[in-house]
């Protein structure tokens with residue numbers, strides 16, 4: 210993907226999270242990475258979505274986080290996105306929103322269990338919640354530490370971020386990712402949707418169990434991984 214194509218893809222992803230109903234006001238941001246060029250592209254901070262243009266996307270040096278293109282300041286969450294790109298190989302786009310059902314699970318500090326195949330088609334297991342940030346992590350380099358608690362949770366449990374493409378940050382909300390910005394948007398939509406479904410499922414049956422491993426594996430692996438057969442051969 211060229212530089213200009215990446216800016217366009219990131220711009221489109223930022224519009225798509227609004228269109229999907231995941232964002233109120235300016236509570237959301239999407240980014241993309243070009244690992245070969247060593248850059249990430251992210252939405253500028255505080256610009257209304259209807260005034261966003263592809264040219265306004267901010268290009269940052271992936272190694273230093275310094276802006277290398279664009280006149281506007283990057284989204285304040287840029288350091289979180291950068292930690293995810295640096296620590297999670299194989300992800301190409303990141304989306305952060307405050308979509309209400311996913312936020313509810315993050316605020317409840319509960320892992321989102323896999324209760325059905327909608328979840329299993331995109332996430333190969335529960336969507337984890339992070340620990341709370343310590344006061345010193347909040348006072349100093351807060352957005353960077355929001356990234357490091359995500360990475361810490363994945364490392365602690367040996368989770369593969371390409372199989373679990375999202376997380377709930379305790380007391381905050383969801384981050385989702387994927388191979389490119391459009392896939393990250395899709396996973397953010399699925400995360401909000403399965404968070405809503407799970408809430409209703411627990412209301413109807415508080416003692417429901419997660420689906421069986423065989424069903425989880427069947428649904429995830431038929432769409433992802435070496436034996437995938439879902440959809441059309443391209």
Ligand SMILES: [Zn+2]
Pocket residue numbers: 305306307381382
């Ligand atoms: Zn946020």
